[in-house]
Amino acid sequence: MTPPSERTPPWEDLYRENTTPWDKGAPAPPLLEWLSDHPGEPEGRVFVPGAGLGHDVRALAAIAGITEVVGLDLSPTAVQLASSYPGTGRETYLTGDLFALGETHHGAYDWVWEHTCYCAIDPDLREDYVRAVHGALKPGGRFLGVFYLDPYDDDHPPGGGPPHGCSLEELSERFERSGRFLIEESYVPTRSYAGREGLERLVKMRRI
Template sequence: MNIPANSNTASHLAHAGADSEWESRYQNGDTPWDKGLPHPALVRWLSHSDITGRVLVPGCGSGHDVRAIAQKKTTKVVGMDIAPSAIRAASTFPAVGHESYILGDFLTGDALGLGPFDWLFEHTCFCAIRPDRRADYTREAAKALKPGGFLLAVFFMNPENSDPNSPPFGSSSSELDELFLPSFQKIDFQTAIPTYAGREQLEHLVLFQKR
């Protein structure tokens, strides 16, 4: 497991535990989001378009998306997660390229010492954080990327269990535009994307470029 160079490990773990239930979900094996495969829309993207250079995957879980991107040998991919057990699980997979996994809180600047990045891939991290922290997400995404860097995102728009008090938290296109367009321009937007069974029509793929 890699630990961010700028962190005190013990306080980091304490903060992670205080901030989320994610670690206990992993410890209890209660991870229904983990399909054992990278997101199908990412797989399709990689089959026809490029992702190159330094790549960050915040909220990487056990790292399926990280490894899919790392198979492109032109990338160096960092998966970050706030849950130590997710990072441990990701680290058990054999390396496929230049990938690494870092314990850290994306919302509080832990990606900064690791970048700047050319690309950021978002998949079920944004919907996992409380809506009142979304401005923190957009700020950190913009800070982590180089000028002109790309944010490729699969946004979970309308989770069936949109309990206002627990993730996954839904989004609307207008809310995403309001949050991201001050720092990014929208390059691509797709609604009919391949996905896992059960998530059909619930996600949008968006490519943003940092201004």
């Protein structure tokens, strides 16, 4: 088991060195699949924690009913690079810590989009993650996420990471049985990055 102190990568250094194997240079395929299956959604303000280079932010900002997509990342270099891509003008990229969100983010969003932030953080911080995204959403707001349930193989066994896997049972316990969210949709996406086929789960929830 990796000690907790080693479970948080030096994100800024990795972006500076261009050591970013998680960055595929394109929006997450399960997001694009969900968007094409749900015309007219999402709407309003969207929050993307751990947005990296912002490919998902820009895909969301292209949806007509969206007024702003705020992509937050710990790494100033990631934020700077994300800002350098052409967009719609509805994208905002911020450097910051999901676990220290300022007042302006509290109850400020209609939707949260999660993609490879939950699996990137130290699993001991997952309760804080759920609290943070719940706090950022307006009551009745929606959390839409693709969870990398099983990122493990021979080179990357359980206990290493990130990415850190999770189970459906854990998601249900943390998000739903905690009384914070109601799961509305949950399925294995048909479209995934190469190598992640069948290993992810798309989950949509309503914030209580």
